[in-house]
Amino acid sequence: MNWGVFEGLLSGVNKYSTAFGRIWLSLVFIFRLLVYVVAAERVWSDDHKDFDCNTRQPGCTNVCYDHFFPVSHIRLWALQLILVTCPSLLVIMHVAYRKAKEQRHRSAGGDDRHCMYPNPGKKRGGLWWTYLLSLVFKAGVDVVFLYIFYRFYRNYTLPRLVKCELPPCPNVVDCFISRPTEKSIFTLFMVVITCVCIVLSLIEATYLIGKRCHECLQASSGDSCRHSQDGALSHAEPADTGGTDALEPPGNPSPYPLP
Template identity: 95%
Template sequence: MNWEVFKGLLSGANKYSTAFGRIWLSLVFIFRLLVYVVAAERVWSDDHKDFDCNTRQPGCTNVCYDHFFPVSHIRLWALQLILVTCPSLLVIMHVAYRKAKEQRHRSAGRDDHRCTYPDPGKKRGGLWWTYLLSLVFKAGVDVVFLYIFYRFYRNYTLPRLVKCELPPCPNVVDCFISRPTEKSIFTLFMVVITCICIVLSLVEATYLIGKRCHECLLASSGGSRRHSQDGALSHAEPTGTAGQVFHGVDYKPATASIPTTASSPGTLPEEETLP
């Protein structure tokens, strides 16, 4: 395995992920991939060789082993790791496609000075949907493999003794599994890490959806606020250049009554009225 290529892919996926995505990627790399490469392969290396049955009937041991181990743990984990990391590579490929498109746009020599993707790694538009679908796919793959493990190996544990009566076995034979306790511990460890990865994927998907809904609500509230302000300005009365308010043609100004005083000509007080 070329670790430099894998390191580049890992750093690229980590660059375009959220905080939850970085935690998920660290768990997959440290607690799943490294455990698989360093320890799990060695634990299951002798599963067929040390599967002993108390019979010398040719073919009986192989048939019983195939019945109790239809698919080896180690191969199921390898397939699970491949499928669960593919969506992260799809996100990287989508970002690379955006960068290539933006590069072609710039190399075309256009004069509009507009960028197709100002920030190719920003989760907007199609990249947002690609990232969200990758989270759903990763969680779905882990759930499916947990179900497969549960169907093949009840309670995710291995018994010490199994009884087999499949042909060509002459009768019910006892078969013994190699290191069942150690294999059960590794199986439970991988199951717990898988459950944590499922929770992280669902939390990250919820975070992305909640963030997008919050942005949409802010945009709609800002648009309605601007609309209400424009409506208030349109209904306001126009004023003149000097601040004078213009009125319609049928407007009549209010007249103030002038009180009569003693100094007014043509009026006399009642005391001075001639008989």
């Protein structure tokens, strides 16, 4: 894996994220990706090799292992990490599209031409929707994978002993899982971190929506204040003009002679 390219992608995501997004990115990188690469792969490296059943019937062990482990934890976590980080890359691609469009706009009209995107990374317009939808998608992916893990492995734990009676097993056989306690601890740890990431994504989405509503309310209140001031000035000017005409009507000279 090229860590330089990955570091560049992370720095780009971190640059255009909010404070909650930076915390989410740190959790994903440290507590999910590094734990997956450094520890989890080694823990599950012997899951098939050390899955023992008390039978010598050919094919029985493979069938029982496939029944109790339809998809490995490692492969599910890898797919989850890929899907949960793709929306952040879409935000970077949207910013890059804005920068390229702004560059073409300037090259066509010169530097004196009005800028289309003075700050391409500012979350306004389409970029705001892209960022918000990315948060919803990330939270949705984590929720779906939590449900998948729960369906495959009840209570997110692994039993020490499983009984299998699938053909070609001759009868009910006992199968033993390798290091079930350690694997259960890692599974629960990843589940807790996933729940924290879901909460952070929802908080960030709520923050974005609340901030946008606050800005809209401020803009609408500012417009209403300007309209009320303009209306007051327009009503005050005719009143002053009428008062001056009443004091000094035309054609009526002053009774006092000028010096």
